[in-house]
Amino acid sequence: DAMVIQNPRYQVTQFGKPVTLSCSQTLNHNVMYWYQQKSSQAPKLLFHYYDKDFNNEADTPDNFQSRRPNTSFCFLDIRSPGLGDAAMYLCATSPNPLAGSNEQFFGPGTRLTVL
Amino acid sequence: AQSVTQPDIHITVSEGASLELRCNYSYGATPYLFWYVQSPGQGLQLLLKYFSGDTLVQGIKGFEAEFKRSQSSFNLRKPSVHWSDAAEYFCAVAPNRDDKIIFGKGTRLHILP
Numbered sequence: 001d002a003m004v005i006q007n008p009r010y011q012v013t014q015f016g017k018p019v020t021l022s023c024s025q026t027l028n029h030n031v032m033y034w035y036q037q038k039s040s041q042a043p044k045l046l047f048h049y050y051d052k053d054f055n056n057e058a059d060t061p062d063n064f065q066s067r068r069p070n071t072s073f074c075f076l077d078i079r080s081p082g083l084g085d086a087a088m089y090l091c092a093t094s095p096n097p098l099a100g101s102n103e104q105f106f107g108p109g110t111r112l113t114v115l
Numbered sequence: 116a117q118s119v120t121q122p123d124i125h126i127t128v129s130e131g132a133s134l135e136l137r138c139n140y141s142y143g144a145t146p147y148l149f150w151y152v153q154s155p156g157q158g159l160q161l162l163l164k165y166f167s168g169d170t171l172v173q174g175i176k177g178f179e180a181e182f183k184r185s186q187s188s189f190n191l192r193k194p195s196v197h198w199s200d201a202a203e204y205f206c207a208v209a210p211n212r213d214d215k216i217i218f219g220k221g222t223r224l225h226i227l228p
Contacts (some may be wrong), residue, residue, distance in 0.1 A: 004158075033215075042205060042218040043159070090158055097213035102147060104216060106158035 003027070004107035006091050012113045013081050021076040021110045023091030031097070032074040033104065034066060035090040043090055049074060078112075086114045117142045119208045119219035127225040130198050136191040136222050138206030147209040148189040149216065150180055154202045162204075165189065166212070176200070201226045 005024045013019040023032065031050050035043035047056045049068045063085070065077040078085055088111050092104040120139045128134055140146060147166050151159040163174025170182040180191045189206060206219040 006158075040221070040223075042220050045215060048215065088156075092159075102209050102212045102214070102216065103149065103161060103164055104159075106151075106160070108158045109156070111156070 004091055004093055004105055006089075006107040006110050008110060009108060010111050010113070012115065013078075014115050015083065016080045019078050019081055019112070021078075021089050021091075021112070023074045023076070023107055024072050025091075025093045025105075026072070027093055027095075027105060028071060029093035029095050029105070030071075031094045032068060033092040033094075034064075034074070034076045035092065036085075037088040037090055037109070039087075046076070081112070081114045083114050086112055088112075117146070117208060117210055117217055119206055119217050121204075121206055121219035121222050123222045124220070125223050125225065127227060128196055129227045131195050134191075134193045134196045134200070134224070136204050136206075136224070138189045138191065138219060139187050140189065140206075140208045141187065142208065142210055144210070145182075145184065147212060147214075147216075148180075148182060149207040149209075150174065150178070150189070150191045151205045151207060151218075152176075152202050153205065153221075159205065162191070196224075196226055198226045198228065200224060 007022045033048040034046045037043045046060045068074045088109045090109045091107040094104045118141045149164045150162040153159045165172045203221045205221045207216045209216045
């Protein structure tokens, strides 16, 4: 089945220790998103890629970076995690919006704990 | 700025009872409208969407939603809830098809046996 996969599902890191979260998709979608979701809150968009074009949200901290080496994979790098970065990180994809749909397909998320 | 309001943070209903979750948006034109469901520790799953056409939209798991332009609302309904429907429900809006989605703050649904 076509899907969005996130690895790992649970990640524990230490304060200040860089961490990378992974997302892959078999949907061949043009757009990939990274969201941060804290407990009992709505997902907050960090950035997205439209193909290779990177689009950063204005309020996304510099501590968060992303890479998309190819259509299938997208990575979220947190350079120096703080306690406030503990959250669920959701990856999502959507097909080319100009094809008529901006519906997003979500992965299961990675729960990040910062010690 | 565009916004999405889900006025109910928590809703509790008995199993078998009917359900309506409210969603209002602020945007002049007809936006793209979505309802997503999130079970604990999971990602978001699309229940249904509205782009145009018939204002009553059928979704998965027995859910439906009705777009009411005059009220700027897109309320989610289910005639008879099941214990497995306990989850967080997010209404979402995109002003245009090439715009990013704006999520409401969510409504947590609790089911009484």
